[in-house]
Amino acid sequence: MYSERPLDDRKLAVLRAIVQDYVGTEEPVGSKALVERHNLGVSPATVRNDMAALEEDGYIHQPHTSAGRIPTDKGYRLFVDRLAEVKPMTAPERRAIRHFLDGAVDLDDTVARTVRLLAQLTRQVAVVQYPSLSRSTVRHVELVALAPLKVMLVLITNTGRVEQRMVDCPGAVGETVLADLRAKLNTQAVGRPLPEVPGLLEDLPAAFEPADRPTVSTVLATLFETLAEQNEERIMLAGTANLTRFGHDFPLTIQPVLEALEEQVVLLRLLGETADAGMTVRIGHENAYEGLNSTSVVSVGYGSGDQSVAKLGVIGPTRMDYPGTMGAVRAVARYVGQILAES
Amino acid sequence: MYSERPLDDRKLAVLRAIVQDYVGTEEPVGSKALVERHNLGVSPATVRNDMAALEEDGYIHQPHTSAGRIPTDKGYRLFVDRLAEVKPMTAPERRAIRHFLDGAVDLDDTVARTVRLLAQLTRQVAVVQYPSLSRSTVRHVELVALAPLKVMLVLITNTGRVEQRMVDCPGAVGETVLADLRAKLNTQAVGRPLPEVPGLLEDLPAAFEPADRPTVSTVLATLFETLAEQNEERIMLAGTANLTRFGHDFPLTIQPVLEALEEQVVLLRLLGETADAGMTVRIGHENAYEGLNSTSVVSVGYGSGDQSVAKLGVIGPTRMDYPGTMGAVRAVARYVGQILAES
DNA sequence: CCTGGCACTCTGCCCAGCTGAGTGCCAGGG
DNA sequence: CCCTGGCACTCAGCTGGGCAGAGTGCCAGG
Numbered sequence: 001m002y003s004e005r006p007l008d009d010r011k012l013a014v015l016r017a018i019v020q021d022y023v024g025t026e027e028p029v030g031s032k033a034l035v036e037r038h039n040l041g042v043s044p045a046t047v048r049n050d051m052a053a054l055e056e057d058g059y060i061h062q063p064h065t066s067a068g069r070i071p072t073d074k075g076y077r078l079f080v081d082r083l084a085e086v087k088p089m090t091a092p093e094r095r096a097i098r099h100f101l102d103g104a105v106d107l108d109d110t111v112a113r114t115v116r117l118l119a120q121l122t123r124q125v126a127v128v129q130y131p132s133l134s135r136s137t138v139r140h141v142e143l144v145a146l147a148p149l150k151v152m153l154v155l156i157t158n159t160g161r162v163e164q165r166m167v168d169c170p171g172a173v174g175e176t177v178l179a180d181l182r183a184k185l186n187t188q189a190v191g192r193p194l195p196e197v198p199g200l201l202e203d204l205p206a207a208f209e210p211a212d213r214p215t216v217s218t219v220l221a222t223l224f225e226t227l228a229e230q231n232e233e234r235i236m237l238a239g240t241a242n243l244t245r246f247g248h249d250f251p252l253t254i255q256p257v258l259e260a261l262e263e264q265v266v267l268l269r270l271l272g273e274t275a276d277a278g279m280t281v282r283i284g285h286e287n288a289y290e291g292l293n294s295t296s297v298v299s300v301g302y303g304s305g306d307q308s309v310a311k312l313g314v315i316g317p318t319r320m321d322y323p324g325t326m327g328a329v330r331a332v333a334r335y336v337g338q339i340l341a342e343s
Numbered sequence: 344m345y346s347e348r349p350l351d352d353r354k355l356a357v358l359r360a361i362v363q364d365y366v367g368t369e370e371p372v373g374s375k376a377l378v379e380r381h382n383l384g385v386s387p388a389t390v391r392n393d394m395a396a397l398e399e400d401g402y403i404h405q406p407h408t409s410a411g412r413i414p415t416d417k418g419y420r421l422f423v424d425r426l427a428e429v430k431p432m433t434a435p436e437r438r439a440i441r442h443f444l445d446g447a448v449d450l451d452d453t454v455a456r457t458v459r460l461l462a463q464l465t466r467q468v469a470v471v472q473y474p475s476l477s478r479s480t481v482r483h484v485e486l487v488a489l490a491p492l493k494v495m496l497v498l499i500t501n502t503g504r505v506e507q508r509m510v511d512c513p514g515a516v517g518e519t520v521l522a523d524l525r526a527k528l529n530t531q532a533v534g535r536p537l538p539e540v541p542g543l544l545e546d547l548p549a550a551f552e553p554a555d556r557p558t559v560s561t562v563l564a565t566l567f568e569t570l571a572e573q574n575e576e577r578i579m580l581a582g583t584a585n586l587t588r589f590g591h592d593f594p595l596t597i598q599p600v601l602e603a604l605e606e607q608v609v610l611l612r613l614l615g616e617t618a619d620a621g622m623t624v625r626i627g628h629e630n631a632y633e634g635l636n637s638t639s640v641v642s643v644g645y646g647s648g649d650q651s652v653a654k655l656g657v658i659g660p661t662r663m664d665y666p667g668t669m670g671a672v673r674a675v676a677r678y679v680g681q682i683l684a685e686s
Numbered sequence: 687c688c689t690g691g692c693a694c695t696c697t698g699c700c701c702a703g704c705t706g707a708g709t710g711c712c713a714g715g716g
Numbered sequence: 717c718c719c720t721g722g723c724a725c726t727c728a729g730c731t732g733g734g735c736a737g738a739g740t741g742c743c744a745g746g
Contacts, residue, residue, distance in 0.1 A: 391708090409708050
């Protein structure tokens, strides 16, 4: 067993060719087919030697003795890191994306369109996380008296997200008190990032008559609760029908994936592992969740302006078109960001 | 070819036994196995004769000459209509349902819990429609000035649904005008069914100063739009992982189903075909949508109080446990209704 | 260091034969 | 008149052998 040696250029070219062919045909690729389809300038025998070396280093693997080679997770990793360029979308594609997303009427619609678009472009399962509350800022807080002891609290963020909660007040609330509270809340909180808000408002009850303080505190408590509810993180999914093109050993592969997709928690954790900047590609066993061990996840943050407020990505078989997928993911993320910034 | 004759009791019993066994084993059922498992009190030969008659009438069918029988859609139909009783949930099950749904914090959560519960109970794909706007009544309308020319309109329904829209006003809006409009809107619309609201409010602009009328009209227009947006009908889905237990000829069956599930429109139409009262069971080809031709849909309306505001149901293979599924669907619908009525 | 040649190893496929489940029909009996 | 036991028949699915083809590893020569 040799130790890891540096791979010369031709070996890398061979690996690249193997990945490309295998992704295209879904069948183990042999030395002869390789030299025919890619003009490597050498004979099959030479390629075979290179393949043997690649196999020894764990980049490719042979299902059975007399079969062609298949890239391993490690092979894909090398491919993604060093052999592939993100394939940019063409101008017409970009226009189409832009146009499609521009038609959205509200946040729900934007997210829905994004996820469907991504699924269509990549022909894989797409996942989009709603802009999270924690990175957003307050656009407006509204209080509405619905009944003598019931107040509705509405929180609107700069990303267009709206959260509402019912508050059961301990005592009657006058309209003037409510108006006062509303005004104070807004002057102090608007424009601030959500996590900072509790700190800014904690002394607020002191500004009210002692009789009104319990009510004010209750409202504030509910507001803080809403702000803190990270678990309110929501996710939208599309393209599950694309799972049917996963492979031949179908039911076995697909079952755990479907189960993973049902679990918002799993998906959130998955996206959570995305690096804050740049695109993240997790290949096969690099995924922490076991059910996704034969899939790859390409994800990226998106946001209004320069900082990312949420993540999106696609889930597909490890045998996927990485350059194309990465291109699509990047492009979509960019345009959603723009849309959010505008609205 | 005989014309349709009335089936005697034993033939019906045979059909029932065939359905039950086939649903359990997923394999064509033969005469011998039948008499062994159900004490029909006759010999296999007799059962064979009955089977031949049932086959001639199209209730069952033989995959190949030397195989057992499988119910046809028509057979399932007869089974559901005349041979099966809805199997009620047991008391502990009902308590569990109740308890699980009681934990919900808002409408989103209620729907999410409902759909997951239904998927778990039936081990099939569950679909729940959000309480539709058209059958709801107005609980509150709120107007919030966000910027000089920007007003946010919030509509809250009795089912807890909240819709919000941005309104770009043609001219500046004073806070007093806004308050006036808010008050008028609420006194006239609260408690009314959504579809009636436009009629009630159409003369409203006349009650304002001419200068403010364009603004009032714009706000009203947006409100009416929101009310009319039937297509804002939303649907939640769970249990897609259960598709893997669909059958052996797997990929073929599952692909069109997954596609159907992706299309909200298809699902909405599906639920739309549910009768207003009572449970609807659509078996195989009874489904208008072609992709669902080998599935059955069990659906029912649910609502707060006595009238139904939305539908829910499950989608599974025609070979499903109808009594159990129907029991679960009915029970869940009932409890969601209760929860909605209370909140 | 590359190449052509060669022997080898498998998988996948086809074909034939067998087994077993299940049927339809018929003649006899209650 | 209906049920029953018996019997011959059919056919899907499994098994095993044999064959073809793809692909490999290795080696000797350029």
